Amino acid sequence: MRTKIFRLSFIMMFIHMFSFGQSEGMAHIDGARYIPLYGRDSTVVEVKDFELDVYPVTNKQYLDFVKNFPKWQKSKAKKIFADGSYLRNWTNDLELKDSELLNSPVTYVSWFAAKAYCECQGKRLPTMDEWEYAAMADETLKDARIKKSYNEQILSWYEAPRSNENVIGQNPKNFWGVHDLHGLVWEWTSDFNSVLLSGESRKDNEKDNNLFCGSASLGSTDLMNYAAFMRYAFRGSIKANYAIKNLGFRCAKDAENIK
Amino acid sequence: MKKILYIFCSILFIGLSACKNDSSKSSEEVVAYYCPMECEGDKTYDEPGSCPVCNMDLVPVEKEIALASDEISETSIFNLTSTWTDQNGEDLQLEELKGDVLVMVMIYTSCKAACPRLVADMRNIEERLPKNAKDNLKLVFVSIDPKTDTPERLKAFAEENVMDKAPWLFLRSSEDNTREFAAVMAVNYKKISPLDFSHSNIISVFNKRGEMMFQQEGLGVNSDATVKHIEEAIASR
Numbered sequence: 001m002r003t004k005i006f007r008l009s010f011i012m013m014f015i016h017m018f019s020f021g022q023s024e025g026m027a028h029i030d031g032a033r034y035i036p037l038y039g040r041d042s043t044v045v046e047v048k049d050f051e052l053d054v055y056p057v058t059n060k061q062y063l064d065f066v067k068n069f070p071k072w073q074k075s076k077a078k079k080i081f082a083d084g085s086y087l088r089n090w091t092n093d094l095e096l097k098d099s100e101l102l103n104s105p106v107t108y109v110s111w112f113a114a115k116a117y118c119e120c121q122g123k124r125l126p127t128m129d130e131w132e133y134a135a136m137a138d139e140t141l142k143d144a145r146i147k148k149s150y151n152e153q154i155l156s157w158y159e160a161p162r163s164n165e166n167v168i169g170q171n172p173k174n175f176w177g178v179h180d181l182h183g184l185v186w187e188w189t190s191d192f193n194s195v196l197l198s199g200e201s202r203k204d205n206e207k208d209n210n211l212f213c214g215s216a217s218l219g220s221t222d223l224m225n226y227a228a229f230m231r232y233a234f235r236g237s238i239k240a241n242y243a244i245k246n247l248g249f250r251c252a253k254d255a256e257n258i259k
Numbered sequence: 260m261k262k263i264l265y266i267f268c269s270i271l272f273i274g275l276s277a278c279k280n281d282s283s284k285s286s287e288e289v290v291a292y293y294c295p296m297e298c299e300g301d302k303t304y305d306e307p308g309s310c311p312v313c314n315m316d317l318v319p320v321e322k323e324i325a326l327a328s329d330e331i332s333e334t335s336i337f338n339l340t341s342t343w344t345d346q347n348g349e350d351l352q353l354e355e356l357k358g359d360v361l362v363m364v365m366i367y368t369s370c371k372a373a374c375p376r377l378v379a380d381m382r383n384i385e386e387r388l389p390k391n392a393k394d395n396l397k398l399v400f401v402s403i404d405p406k407t408d409t410p411e412r413l414k415a416f417a418e419e420n421v422m423d424k425a426p427w428l429f430l431r432s433s434e435d436n437t438r439e440f441a442a443v444m445a446v447n448y449k450k451i452s453p454l455d456f457s458h459s460n461i462i463s464v465f466n467k468r469g470e471m472m473f474q475q476e477g478l479g480v481n482s483d484a485t486v487k488h489i490e491e492a493i494a495s496r
Binding site (some may be wrong): 236 | 287333335338441442443446449
């Protein structure tokens with residue numbers, strides 16, 4: 001009986017990989033509890049085991065997607081789901097501009113498009129907590145946030161222009177085996193719109209004073225806060241149908257505990 | 260073993276169903292007639308005949324125009340295909356609300372701070388509208404806490420606030436659909452404790468075709484502009 005279950009689970013894994021294509025391109029990430037920089041009032045959040053794409057989704061992969069799902073082609077995507085910049089670096093529904101590389105991360109995609117892409121792979125977008133958790137690792141440590149070199153590297157990337165035109169995999173893989181969380185493009189998360197920047201018109205969020213621009217940057221004690229602050233501030237400033245030049249995505253899914 | 264098979268099947272099912280390549284509905288052929296003098300404004304008639312005011316022969320509305328008014332535009336929230344449940348436990352899709360002007364706000368019923376004020380703001384808007392306007396109007400509360408806000412809970416909340424009748428409507432859906440809806444409304448929210456959410460206070464006005472016309476941001480703000488936009492939306496087709 002036991003071996004049967006064992007065998008079955010292997011068959012299932014195989015079918016699964018087969019039916020969804022690129023399950024093997026994902027890295028397993030052990031969950032843990034950690035304190036994100038601007039999470040729920042700097043309290044501990046729990047991230048469960050999950051899998052994350054090793055690379056951001058590329059132009060090539062996205063091209064295959066729009067071939068299969070024409071409603072996400074450049075000319076067909078509805079404005080409410082993707083603004084006028086959607087796939088701006090494509091010449092038409094099925095072709096990229098000559099200057100674009102198939103192996104570059106896809107950008108100019110909206111949150112809706114990214115979400116639909118992941119769902120069609122049997123995956124989902126990572127949550128902000130998951131993404132930040134995976135991204136705080138460097139090549140050797142799960143949590144490299146205290147390392148000065150880690151933060152300096154991220155910030156130097158934030159200063160580097162046009163990194164979105166590079167190809168995937170140029171940055172070394174991190175502790176979990178994931179590439180390019182930093183250094184290539186910024187990435188959508190499923191709950192990006194849970195960032196609340198308190199502005200005068202949205203006054204009720206007294207609890208989020210640490211997210212208010214001035215107080216946050218003044219309150220940041222070190223570079224680590226500053227780099228993360230930029231990410232959170234960016235998320236707080238975008239809308240779900242925005243398609244932006246340096247914003248791509250990758251997919252995640254819950255870990256299946258077949259052990 | 261059955262269990263594993265079941266889990267596998269459900270994963271496969273979710274994967275496939277989430278991804279269905281739904282083709283847009285072909286709009287029905289609408290035949291309508293209107294008075295060329297437009298004696299009664301934009302009014303149309305189902306059958307040919309003559310205008311009751313000027314007696315001129317009615318002419319058919321051009322098919323394209325008829326289709327255009329029936330079709331969902333690209334910016335309409337009716338493009339969302341998620342299913343919602345109201346306070347009476349009835350399932351509906353947003354598109355079923357087509358034809359009514361929608362005034363929508365996201366709240367959660369266990370909220371102690373901002374939501375009572377948002378409810379008051381909504382009530383204030385409703386009171387300022389003329390009685391006859393309310394036939395083509397729905398004031399909708401959408402829960403950002405679907406776990407707590409079951410249809411029963413919404414029902415109780417509606418009754419508590421004497422809102423358990425038209426034009427009021429209370430909706431909830433899955434967490435995913437709620438996140439998506441908030442994305443469309445440009446409402447940001449996050450859970451800050453098991454009982455509390457932080458959220459932006461935005462009342463949105465949609466016209467009869469589901470296109471966003473106006474957003475009122477903040478609490479207890481002057482709602483003149485909101486009321487004006489609602490009245491305009493009700494007056495237009």
